[in-house]
Amino acid sequence: MSLKGKTLFITGASRGIGLAIGLRAARDGANVAIAAQRGLVHIIGTTGLSSSDDAVIRSVTSRAIVVKSGNMSLGINLLAALVKRVAQSLDEDFDVEILEIHHKAKVDAPSGTALLLGEAAAAGRKVALDQHSARGRDGITGARRTGDIGFASLRGGTVTGDHTVIFAGAMERIELTHRAEDRTMFAQGAVKAALWARDKKPGMYSMADVLGLSDF
DSSP states (O other): OOOTTSOEEEEOOBTTBSOOOSSOOSOHHHHHHHHHHHTOEEEEOOBSOOHHHHHHHHHTTTTSEEEEOSOOOHHHHHHHHHHHHHHHHSOTTSEEEEEEEEOTTOOOSSOHHHHHHHHHHHHHHTSOGGGSEEEOOOSSOOSOOTTOEEEEEEEOTTOOEEEEEEEEETTEEEEEEEEEOOTHHHHHHHHHHHHHHTTSOSEEEOHHHHTTOTTO
């Protein structure tokens, strides 16, 4: 497979902290403007972008081919599709909780991937995540609010990243888990996205598009 005729432009980081892969390590808002000017295929795996960064990215997608995801792993994006479908199939009698664990040097919580999975669950329930999100429980919190999507973050050791989405009902529980074993999987996913995008029209795409899961 080849990217002949297209230049690949890949950036990725966690809330501005981490490894940027590809040609530049600048902020993605500026990067995507360059991509639009030069006709580049731009793959964005950065999380924690500001609203102004997102606005810049969207403003140039009429001229640039952009694939943007909070996680470039093929498995995580398949998991997100499954989470959306399960959330859609099960009503609020099943509480949604998202548990993630990462290495001790990670500085943000919840992870961008946990938020991606939360957005998938919220989409399945047809609610806005920012209005149904429970984070950082501590002390006397009162009973769990029906319909909330909970987040719990653990940090320790050298864990690359584990994510579990729990659907907890009466007398039964469903758990969907993804474990990252090597960070090279993120690069593999980014390259797959670039190969998929090389012949597409300018626009904003996601890894769900890459995997054919947009209507899943």
